Amino acid sequence: MTDVQEIDGAVKEGRRERKRRQTRERIEAAALALFLERxxxxxxxxxITEAADVSKRSFFDYFPSKEExxxxxxxxxxxxxxxxxxxxxKDASIVAVIEGALTSALLAAMADPQSLAxxxxxxxTPVLSARHQLKYAKLETKLTDALYARSGGGEEELLRLRLLSAIVVSTVRIGGERWNERPQDLPLQEFAQDLFRELWAILVDLGALVEQRSSRR
Amino acid sequence: MTDVQEIDGAVKEGRRERKRRQTRERIEAAALALFLERxxxxxxxxxITEAADVSKRSFFDYFPSKEExxxxxxxxxxxxxxxxxxxxxKDASIVAVIEGALTSALLAAMADPQSLAxxxxxxxTPVLSARHQLKYAKLETKLTDALYARSGGGEEELLRLRLLSAIVVSTVRIGGERWNERPQDLPLQEFAQDLFRELWAILVDLGALVEQRSSRR
DNA sequence: TTGTATTTTTGCGTTTAGTGCAATAATTAA
DNA sequence: TTAATTATTGCACTAAACGCAAAAATACAA
Known part of the structure; x- marks a missing residue:
């Protein structure tokens, strides 16, 4: 029925799955190389399919669209x-949780040298930019869910966490834009640290500003 | 050279411009009606072009793509x-500026009864969702520019305003999602008021939370 | 090994979005 | 009216994406 063999709880690839994975990787590599070139x-x-030596029709068996x-x-x-x-x-504050989790996830993601290109x-590429925004939206909901799962509050808490997630994801996005624009003289770790420091400072200021205004009326 | 006639500083449409505008409106109306129907x-x-009685080729003379x-x-x-x-x-606080401006802009935008549909x-529609996110991104930069033009600060201030804009736009987005999901028993004005009240409260809490954590280490 | 079932790959035809170009029609200005 | 602009159209073309069925590769059982 399936080519996957389980041995000692590990998964062993059959020839079929190995080839399929290899083909997928070949298509992906060929596509990215061509995209960066032309x-x-x-x-x-x-x-792409010529470079990867598969039929045009097969492309869509691996990826639903060119963008994907x-x-x-x-x-x-x-x-x-x-x-x-x-x-x-478990006992970390939500601020620490976010900073810790994002830093580690970012470091892992940026390990790929292609990520910059x-x-x-x-x-x-306008059409890719549009698509990219959707990624942030998904990231936001996933982050909200993850945070919500931790501190299982009520309905009230959910809005708070959605907003917090939005703020954090925005920070990542804006930080990413900066990272791509500016000379990257400092390592990512420090960059992230600085960014978070600025974010938290801004939030503190903003909180004070809003409070001041609220109490004034 | 141009069909526009200026009289008393007002702009008068020539026949050409009037027809062009009418055609554009016809295409738009036909398209939206069909989109909502099918x-x-x-x-x-x-x-669309059949319903609007123009050639297929003319569609692209008015809109660069179906999504547009x-x-x-x-x-x-x-x-x-x-x-x-x-x-x-001029002397309003940034918080007041945002709340005031957004409320009025929202009320104007939602006046169109089609906006909900x-x-x-x-x-x-997934492809439209992706495109929609891009709108928020543009909104964000415009808001940043508008705020930056008011309070002409320096480089430091710019990051702060970008982040603030991101927060505000996220609030609008999340608020919009809520508005579409929930029973809209209350009028938009009150809805916006409540939303902002919640936003500011969350920001105050968040500021306090962050401050508390920052001082702790 | 051989036969059979399953999965993968391919080829082919089709629809639709979107572009380029050149011909035609409508509008404006002289 | 004529000449210049501008708008509209038709036609041919490219490229993305999907459906379908044939062919090839692989797995498995006897």
Whole structure:
């Protein structure tokens, strides 16, 4: 029925699954290389399938669309973040949880040397930019769920966490834009640290500002 | 050279411009009606052009893509918001500026009775959702620019305002989602008021929480 | 090994979005 | 009226994406 063999609880690939995985990787590698070389719009699916030596029709058996090839690699980020949130110490404050989880997830994601080039590709391909925004939206809901799972509050808490997630994801997004624009003289770890420091400071200021205004009327 | 005649500083439409505007409105109306009836994907451009009685080719002379028809109507929102920000009293606090400007811009935008149906259409059409996110991104930068123009601070202030804009836009987005999900028993004005009240309260709490944590280490 | 069931890959045809170009029609200005 | 602009259209073309059925590769059982 299936090619997967279980031995000692581990999973062993059959020839079928191995080849399928290899083909997928071949398509992905060929596509990304071509995208970076000729641009996203300047690359046709046929170009990709020829480079990867599969039929045009097979492409769609592996990826639902041309765009998905670009975003498939980072599909895991949201899940990794959720895991990282769950892995934070039980008694940590929500602020510490977010900072800790995001830093570790970011470091893992940026380990891939291609991530920078892909970021640039997304940045100057309008259709990919639009698609990219959706990633942030998904990230936001996943983060909300992960946080909500930790501190199982009520309905009231949910809005708070959605907003907090939105703030955090916005910070990541804005930070990412900065990271791509500015000279990256400092390592990511410190960059993230600085960014969070600024974020928290701004939130403190903002809180004080709002409080001041609320009490005034 | 141009058909526009200026009389007393007002602009008078020539026949050409009037017809062009009418055609554009006809296409837009036909498209939206069909989208709401058969769904976005279930409507072809030919359906639209037949209903609007123009050639298929002309459609692309008015709209660059099928999606743009959906989003054209709300293109003005960001500008209206920017204007509303500029129109707030000079001495108002940034918090008051945001609340005031957004409330007025929202009320104006929601005056269109179609906006609710279009919101639903966007919500359950994936490709439109992705596109919609981009609107929020643009809104965010416009809001940032408008706020930055008011309180001409330095580089430091810019990050703060970007983040603040992100927070506000996220609030609008999340509020909008709520507005579409929940029974809309209360009028928009009160809804917005409640939403902002919650937002400010959360920001105060969050500020305190962060401060507490920062001072602890 | 051989036969059989399952899965993968491919080829082919079709629909639809979107573009380029050149011809035609409508509008404006002289 | 004529000449110049501008708008509209038809036609051909590219490319993405899907459905379907044939062919190839793989797994498995006897």
């Amino acid at each position: 641009g996203f719009d300047g690359t046709t699916i046929e170009d 090839v670009v975003f498939a690699w980072q599909d895991s980020f949201a899940d990794e973040l959720a895991d990282a949130v769950a892995a934070q110490p 892909i970021g640039a590709l997304i940045h100057d | 769904g976005f994907d279930g409507t072809t451009i030919e359906d 028809v959906v989003f054209a109507w709300q293109d003005s929102f960001a500008d209206e918001l920017a204007d509303a920000v500029a129109a707030q009293p 279009i919101g639903a259409l966007i919500h359950d």
